[in-house]
Amino acid sequence: MFKGLQPILYGGREVWPLIEGGKGVSATNHASSGAWAAAGGIGTVSAVNADSYDPDGRIVPQVYKSLTRRERHEELIQYAIDGAVAQVQRAYDIAGGKGAININVLWEMGGAQRVLEGVLERTKGLVTGVTCGAGMPYKLSEIAASHGVSYLPIISSARAFRALWKRAYSKAAEWLSAVVYEDPWLAGGHNGLSNAEDPRKPQDPYPRVAELRATMREGGISDDVPIVMAGGVWRLDEWANWIDNPELGTIAFQFGTRPLLTQESPIPPGWKARLMTLEEGDILLHRFSPTGFYSSAVRNPFLRNLEACSERQIAYTPVEVGDHAFQLDVGIGTKKNYWVTRGDLQHAREWFGAGYTEALKTPDDTLVFVTPAEMKTIRKDQADCMGCLSQCAFSSWADNEKNSTGRLADPRSFCIQKTLQDIAHGGPIEENLMFAGHSAFRFKNDPFYSNGFVPTVKQLFDRILTGA
Incomplete structure (x- = not known):
């Protein structure tokens, strides 16, 4: 004792x-x-x-x-x-x-x-x-x-x-x-x-x-x-x-x-x-959770993909203003105006050429570039929302009269209910959120x-x- x-x-x-x-x-x-x-x-x-x-x-x-x-x-x-x-x-x-x-x-x-x-x-x-x-x-x-x-x-x-x-x-x-x-x-x-x-x-x-x-x-x-x-x-x-x-x-x-x-x-x-x-440092304190809270999980390919998605992100304005003097010509429909900087236009073209051909709007007036398959998954998961959180950044669900947060759904996040249910019931551990404390390397x-x-x-x- x-x-x-x-x-x-x-x-x-x-x-x-x-x-x-x-x-x-x-x-x-x-x-x-x-x-x-x-x-x-x-x-x-x-x-x-x-x-x-x-x-x-x-x-x-x-x-x-x-x-x-x-x-x-x-x-x-x-x-x-x-x-x-x-x-x-x-x-x-x-x-x-x-x-x-x-x-x-x-x-x-x-x-x-x-x-x-x-x-x-x-x-x-x-x-x-x-x-x-x-x-x-x-x-x-x-x-x-x-x-x-x-x-x-x-x-x-x-x-x-x-x-x-x-x-x-x-x-x-x-x-x-x-x-x-x-x-x-x-x-x-x-x-x-x-x-x-x-x-x-x-x-x-x-x-x-x-x-x-x-x-x-x-x-x-x-x-x-x-x-x-x-x-x-x-x-x-x-x-x-x-x-x-x-x-x-x-x-x-x-x-x-x-x-x-x-x-x-x-x-x-x-x-x-x-x-x-696990090695020391393999647990990532991140802010991708649709709850809006920080959370800690194993930095596996699932989390790395979320990190990479956020890195493929550019700010835009709906009209030409300041450095945002270049009209985006990839990843978006022909009838929309997205004005970006010269450097971000170049980034967007590079991502498009690498297969990230779909640009999705975020609540922060940015665009993230994803593959068509990723976009399909994001849209399906958002549509399948069952309101597992009191308010969800990923789907815009909220447990209120309107059932809405009033904000655009955020494609940089993920369906937390889906991934936690999947990993707990035998789903692939590298493709799901794997929570762990920072001492797990021990x-x-x-x-x-x-x-x-x-x-x-x-x-x-x-x-x-x-x-x-």
Whole structure:
């Protein structure tokens, strides 16, 4: 047992302060979260469009049959509720009364409040708490309290928590069981970088967490309410000065990346094998996500293609003005006026000659050049939108009266629902978005994983308890 690590009281029982991160679409399910809880920790089911099952136990494909986005959005919400309920029920059975089961939702996912309400209504007594981030989930506390479950907001700064506390959470303080600090430079998936923070200049998490604790104390929150360090956590001996530290109060640790490589992890074998080959720097903090958030993922050909697409981009004006004195003559219809600079006209002609013959408009008055096949895929994915986000830059969907963001759909982004569902269910790992934290490169050199060893969740949990 690592020195100083003590169990905490959560959900009426003692558990180890080790939380499994609830990762995305089907990257964390009942098998891994149930096993994590059975080992004595807090397992987290991802309630983001989770898999449901038919009577024979087979995964139900999430196929959308409706013609309109609004109708497909309703299908998506029902899939999401049914899937999360199924995952919670199975995880609870696997846990066998040990540890605790949380669910994780993204506040910016489509129909988030309806999904959360629907899941909690059908899982009474099974879910201990709800972790929630990706946005400012002001209503999280109200929903959790109404269902008698704890809530664990995911934030990336003391400032964000202060706003949530003052506006909403202070009214349901008794149900706040922890605050998750998700480091925006280290965590996998979507990250909470603000406009004031430089994505290229990571900050030390310690002073940021100390500031968070100070903010919590200002609100009268006990030091017994843990702050959960999430992002970049690999082994506990690297965080020894955080444990039993009076300045920080009670600290728990969230492990998101390491549980991906376990026997119970639901990600496909190819994904697991790829994790063992990553080098430092192979994880890219990028801003291609249709959510508008920064996110971290493996820099595979899928991401490289998005980078290349954005590099094949030129600004235009609808009339001749200043340096924009040359009329674009490739990649566009004959009846449109696009005025560009001399240099950009030359770039456009070169891209056209290389096969990138289609110019697509972006919301920023630029044109990106893609191949005809790429354009066909982009247009189809945009047309097939089912409203998986509260607002989507790629399709212009928004969960409002008009179902529109009011902005032009952005071809520089991608359908996140499509790619995450595909990679989680055996699709090609080089052609899809592969989320991972920035410590994923450590699989390759950590002796625990030597000779291709893939542990069970229990073996990993016990290893983490030793500090290694």
